[in-house]
Amino acid sequence: LAKGEAIQAESSAAVARMARMVSGSKQVGSETLSALSAQHERLDRLNATTGAIRWQMETAERELRQYSSMLWGDNVTVMLLLLILLGATLIILYRVSDVDESAPPAAYSLPGARFGGGSTSALPPQAAAVARREPSRWQLHLISPLTE
Known part of the structure; x- marks a missing residue:
């Protein structure tokens, strides 16, 4: 009987140790899970920020392309107007001058x-x-x- 009680006490102690180990493992698992959850939230925010930056860059690129095409058209228009003005000036100078x-x-x-x-x-x-x-x-x- 004494030997059975010793085995039972030893078994109870082993079960208590195992329960503490399981409880510790649960705590570690819970902390790991909350850390992973927080990291997942940070990654989601980072992904959203990256998406917003990508959208801004695409918008800026599109606007710059439109501006450059408009600017090229404006430069051509200005050059044509300058050529017309130069031609009119030369015609006026030719008409006004009385060169023999x-x-x-x-x-x-x-x-x-x-x-x-x-x-x-x-x-x-x-x-x-x-x-x-x-x-x-x-x-x-x-x-x-x-x-x-």
Whole structure:
């Protein structure tokens, strides 16, 4: 009987140890589960943040592509307008200028060759004729404020 009671006490102690081990394992498992749950929540938030950043990047890329295509169109429009303005300016300058096409170009660079002033004796006959001619309407318009 004493031996049976000793075995029973030993069995009870072993069962108590096993119950404590199971209880400890449950505690560790519960802590592990809560840590994994918290980590899962953090990963979900990180995934949502990454998705939002990806969406923002895609939106920015799309807007930049639209802006660059619009900017390219605006640059072409500005260049065409500048070409038209340049052409109109050249036409106006050609119409306003009263250049004698038959005169040699060197006659215009000689001193006294314009507006009939200066000596024309050293000039060739064609250049002397250009130097003696009357000033044009446009030339008079340019020099009239200076002579008043």
